[in-house]
Structures are given as structure tokens and as C-alpha cells.
Amino acid sequence: MPDTMAPSGQTAQGYRFGLRLEERGQVVAVGDGIAWVRGLRSAQMDEVLRFDDGSSGLVFQLGAQRLGAILLSQTHRLTAGMGARRSGARLTVGVGAGLPGRVVDPVGVPLDDLPPPAVETRMPLEASAPAILERDFVDAPLYTGNKIVDTMIPIGKGQRQLLIGDDGTGKSALALDVVANQRGRGVLCVVVLIGQTRAAVAATVDTLRSVGALDYTVVVVAEANALPGLRYLAPFAGCAIAEHWMRHGHDVLVVYDDLTRHAQSYRELSLLLQRPPGREAYPSDVFYLHARLLERSTVLAPACGGGSMTALPIVETRLGEISAYIPTNLISITDGQIYFDSKLFAAGFLPAIDIGRSVSRIGGKAQANAIKRAAARIRLDYLQFLELELFARFGTRLEASVEDSLRRGRLLRELLKQDRLSPLSEAEQLAWLLAYGEGLLDAVAPDQVAATVPRLFAAAGAHRLGLDTPKDAWLAALRAALKATP
Template sequence: MPNSRGAFAPSNYRFGLRLSERGYVVGIGDGIALIRGLPTARMDELISFDDGSTGLVFQLSKDMLGAILLAQSQGIKAGMSVQHTGRKLEIGVGEVLLGRVVDPLGNALDGLPDPGFREFHPLEAAAPPIIERDFVKEPLYTGSKIVDALIPIGKGQRQLIIGDDGTGKSTLALDAVINQRGRDVLCVIVLIGQTRASVAGTIETLRQTCALDYTVVVVAEANALPGFRYLAPFAGCAIAEHWMRLGRDTLVVYDDLTRHAQSYRELSLLLQRPPGREAYPGDIFYLHSRLLERSTVLGLPAGGGSMTALPIIETRQGELSAYIPTNLISITDGQIYFDSKLFASGILPAIDIGRSVSRIGGKAQHPAIKAASARIRLDYLQFLELELFARFGARLEAGVEEKLRQGRLLREILKQNPLEPLSEQAHLAWLRAYGEGLLNVLSPEQAAAGLQQVFEQLPGSGLKLESSKSQWLDRLKHWLSETYEPAA
């Protein structure tokens, strides 16, 4: 019904005195606002400014709070009024995100209309408790010969990808995403602090390989506010966590957490937090642990889904004992180490097998692949030692010379072109053929061409090569002996 001024008022409206807290801005700059007032503000609460800007409470002190600016207008200035919203930061989730490129708040960056979200998930959430978790028991295939055979990854595992800049870390992660096509695994790629050209290249690669159809790309570019770069991995985790709770298998790539840690350090120094080692705040370990602990396998009562995390971290001159790398190594379930010397010598992927390890992935590895690759890691490490010894020019026995030849052949077999992931059947094929000695007729120079022809001889599909006496192996042995002369 109309009120005394002729306007209509809601029927449940009641006149009365209302009190609300209001603060005011005392400082603004570099994506940070310093605010006085709002004594009951909570961490990670959204606050609103009178000009329509929004912020996220990031720090609480005795008489002032610090907030990250999420949406900033040109009119925001000191003295402006600020008030509570009582809400926490959430991001839209669901199937509408597949194939889209969004920022950490869910806003579209691909030129298409914003997704019509019906469901939302908080960016910050507690990791699933132990009682909800299950054992890692299913493999997640990356398509890489070295990884799937020697450093296996299971669904729900947190496997660190570490190495110097420009050694192929992101390429391996892209291979893993591309290899999930047709496997019912939903992927999230988080790009933190990268240039626009690098982001565009990644998206174009996903589009050309049809991997964008089952992938969400969360982007916080290098020129974005530090708050956006800080929130980006939590946004990607929230998107994948929603699907995990619905019983889906997901894969999240964080590229990379070095820039994420630097953004957190920047925010902390702007808010005058006490600096610690390398000027990082004292809670930098907790920052990444609370993010990565959300990746796990859920038991059936909790949904039965999984979230596999592939965080990427950068080293300088191969220094593994630096602050952030040691933190991430202690949090994750293993690491894949990329060596710049291997990369410079043309051994791609430049994975150092001796420094790489998967602590729990072996329990999820397919039994046939596990049995076929049992001795390859040891044989390869022994070859590296023999090769180092042989450089001194010592006279070697015939048996040692043969081991060196087989080691060089294995090194060539393990080489793989980027963005060409292999199926698990192809992995098992070369592992069986190598274990039976069928590939010994190849010289190291013939390895690439011969291996490709071996894959073309594969019968059918699926892991069916369980027996070393299978007809396929007999046929392959005959074909290799007819095609290649025995290697000297």
C-alpha cells in the first residue's frame, strides 16, 4: 500500500531505529585500502565503498584494517565511507564454465557474455577432513613416457613440477591436460602473473587440441592487481572442488606458485606486515598448504570425486634448497624435477629421473605398467653412472660397453616431442618391447623412428598386453628383425 509520500512500501517493512557500523578510508594505493572503523569486521569478509567499489578484508589490526580492492573506480579516495556486507567471497561454479576464460571473480575474459551462474562456491574453504578422504588408487595418465612409467601420478595426488625457467614445466602440464580428452576428467588451468601473449598461446593450444571443451582457464595477468594474482589459485581450486564434491575427477594446474608467493609478499609488505626469510611473511607456508591440502580423493559417502593438483614452481640455477621450493616439496606428494643442463643438451622432456620422485603414485599405477617398468629406473640410473665413469677414457669391458649402448638407446626412447602425449597402451607397448629386449636391434639414432613404427603395430585398444608371450610381441619381434639390422 502507498505510504504518506505516495510511494509504495513493502508490507513487512517496520519503522524503527537501526544501527550499523561505518568506517572510512585513510589510505589508498597499489590495490590496497587502509580503513578505520568497522571494529567487528572479519577476515575474508567483503566490504563495500560508497562509490560502488568492493574490497576483501585481508588484515586486521588494533585500530585499522587492510583490504584488497576487487573492483576499483576512479572516484575512491581518502575519507570515503565503507560498510559491511556480511558476505564472504564466492565464485560461480558449474558446467557453464567449461571452455571459458575467466578472472578470479568469475568475470569473462574471452569476449563472450558472463556465464549465467546458478551455483557459487567460497574461494576459501577448509580442506576435507581425514574421515572424508580415501586412498589414492586410480592412475592419472599424463601421456609422458617418463612420468607415467617412472614417476606415476594417481588421482587425488599433489605432484610438484619444479625447475628453472624455460625448461618445459608448463608444457608437461599442458600435455597432462590434453591427455585427459575422453577420460571424463575436468581440468582447471590457473595462469598467474603471465604476459598476455603467453596466456593467449596457452588458450590457443588448448583450442587447437580440443582440450578447451573440458577445461576452465582462470587468468590473473602480470599487470593485474596483486590481489587478483593472490586470489587466482583459490578461485581455480574452488571451481574444481565443486566438481569433486559432485563425484567428478578433476585436474588443477597452478602455473605458477612462485608468482603467487611473490604477490602475497607484495601485499604483505604494502600492509607493513613483519617480513621474514627473503622478505616473505611468516605464514607463507600456511598460504600454500591450505591451498594444496584441498586436493584429495573423497570416499563414496562424501561424493567419491578427486582433485589432482599439479603446482608449478620455479627455481634459480637449479637451487632446490631455496625457501619457496623447500616449502612446496614438503607439502606435496612428490616432485618432477626439470634440469636446465638436460634441456640445453636436447634431452626432452628435461626430467632428471634421479631427483624426481612420486611418493604415493606407485600404488595407483596399473599393475601391467608397474611390472614392465620395475627395472627401467634402476637401469637408467646405473647407465648415468657408467657414462660418467666412461668419460675418463678408461678401457671398458665388452659387457660394460653393451650396457652403455642399451642406456643410450633407453635415453633416446624416453625422449618425447612436446604436446604429443601417448596413451597408456602405447606406454605398455614400448615397456614390454624394451623389457623383452626386442628394441635392442635399434641403434640410438633409429630409436625415434623405430618406436613410432612400433606404436603403429599396436592391436586394438586397452591394456591387453598382459603376457610377455602374447602373439603381439611375437609378431613385433619378427617384424623388427625383418625391418632393422641388429645394432652394433
């Protein structure tokens, strides 16, 4: 068989015959997104297989007599007895400047009814995490626009911050708020949606488009009805896209929504491939699954590109149980967690972040000095207020100092409330922090906070106040704004 062909319209100079050897196998069984193949003894793990009907698969299990492949694409003609052959290639995804604004699946196929995106090169989905010598310290803040996060649970560029809580408590909403707040900040975003319904995916894309965030965001989607192999590969595809930008010196934010469904897809594939089950029927390497994914998020040293990849993985709990298998795995892998409480959500405290259970292990090192100084006692004051409020429910007589602490605590609770898709700038964060910390809002009733705080924000903008503005200038402007007639 000829191994080369002359291009159309050109001579056959240099055209010669030769042998082309190809190892071929046969499909033994197909079902539930898995194909069992025999006869491909030279196949390697994570190698792409091609089937005669046009379907494709990825080698995921090697056996003495047959191998198991997860299907990446499947036609109705794929049945037992179908021929299979090796491709000799690993699975890659197209990356480059043409991806922002697009919605693609984990193998790069567009899902937004537009032509395929222009790609610069292709990146393997599985890659080693950057070596220690390639990494740098987390020293730049990633502003979320959220009052609670930016002041008490700060996130730095290159950090891995877990969003954890029950279903329907606002985890995805906060993640989208963070993505929306990166507009104009030079941060590229990747949103990975795993196992969600088509309606939920469409709502997320519409939200990103309505706030102008889709211009710098690529959405990687593996819907609930997609093949389990695609749901398993979705976060690795998003990570590969982000890693390419990071290697080229960009700051990137990746949202994995969510890794609970990802672990469930991996468990489904593993059980179908007859791997031995472990705790809660998950395979024993499920910890390594997420560790090798999240370890790729970091800050690169200037000699290695100088970019960063910040990860916001989302995990779901049941009835607030954070000691379950997958949540504890992810807590131990990440650099902190933001915990969402269903009771706070039901009480109308939005975002429903439990400040006592939430922590950022390295973000404070990247926090702006002005905000760090102004927020130094905010967390402690609020936690003390919660204890005093619980004690005050017994109806005992309270001292004047305790009454004052309760009043300031209720004021702070109202200040921390924030609507969706209403991120604050750094100057606006500093405005309310200084006003509260210096007692400028002590005369304001809690039910008047929502009407008073915008005046502080307007003063910060009118006087062009910033993080480097002297504190005296800040206080003078804030006092004038509060004295002015609304």
C-alpha cells in the same frame, strides 16, 4: 527508511517502514592495491567491503584504529575520504557445469568477451581441507601421456605432484600436455595462471583450444598487471571450482602456474600491510598459505562423493637451487616432485626431467600392474647408465658387459625423448616398455629410434592390444612389427 520494496506492477500489500542500521567507515589511504579504512570496528577477516564509488575490497588486516583491505576491483574515483561499508559476506566464486571452456578471473568475471558463465551455486574461496575420515586411498592412475612420468614417476588421482625447475625448462609445457591427455578420460581440468603476461595467457588458451582441451578446462587468470589481491586469490578460486566438482563425484586436475609468483604476491601484500617480514622478506605464515591450499587436493571416500582432485603446482628455481625457501616449503607439502634440469634442456633431452632427482611417493600404488611390471627396472637401468657414461668419459678400456650397458642406455635415452603435445596411450606406453625390456630393440641404432617406435605403436593399435592382453600376444605382435619392412 523502508527495508522492503514492492515489485513493480504489484500492490504494496505487506509494505511497511522500518529501520536499517548500517556501519559505515571511511577510506584513509589508497595505494598499490591496498585500502586503509577506519570506522568499521565490527568488520571481520576475509569479509567483503563495498566502497561508494563501486569498488570492492577484502579485509586482510585488522588493527586497533584501522583495517587494511586488499582491493578486488578499483575505479579511478576511489580516493581517501571515500565512504566504505560492510557487506557481511565472504568472497565466493560461481561454480558449475557452465564453466568448462571459459576464461575467468578469480572472482568469476569472464575475460573471453563472452556473457557471464551460467553457475549452479557459489563456493567460498577459503574452505577447510577434507577431514581424514572423508578421504580415501590413492588407487587410480592419472595418465599423463608422458613416457618418463607414466613409467618412472607415476601420478595417482588425488596426488599433489610438484613441477620444479628453472625458468624456461618446460614445466608449463608438461602441465599442458597432461591436461591435453585427459581428453575423453572424464577428467575435468582447471588451469590457474598467476602473474603471467597477456601474451603468455593467450598462448596457453590457444594451445588448449587447438588440441581440444578447452572443452573440459576452465582457465582462471590473474595477469601480471592485475591487482595483487587478485593474483593472491587466483589459486584459491581455481581450487574452489575444482572442489565443487570433486564433491559431486568428478575427477579433477588443477594446475597452479605458478606458486612462486603467488608467494611473491602474498609477500607484496604483507609488506604493504606492515606485517613483520621473515626469511627472504616473506611473512612467517607463507608455509601455511600453500599448505591450506594444497591440502584440499585428495580422494574422497564414496560416502562423501567419491571424487578426486589432483594438483600439479609449479614452482620456479634459480640456477637449480632447490633449497630456497619457497621450493623447500612446497617439496615438504607435496607427495613428490618432477625436477626439470636446465642442462638437460640445453643438451636437447626433452622433456628435460632429471630422473634421479624426481620422485613420486604414492603414485606407484596406483600404477597399472602391466606397466609397473614392465617398468620395474627401467629407472635403475637408466641411472646406472648415467654413472657408467660419466666413467667412460675418462677413456679407459671397458669390458664387453659395460659396453653393452652403455649401448642399451643410449637406446633408452632416445626412447625417453618425447615431443610436446604428443601424449601416448597406455597401450603405446606398454609397447615400447616391453620392446625395450625384452631386447627387441637391441639391434636398433639410437638414431633410428624415432623411426622405429611408431611401428610398435601401430602394431598395438592394429591388434587392439591392451593392458590386460597376455604378454605372449604382445611380444608376438611387436616382433612381427619390427620384422616387417618399414
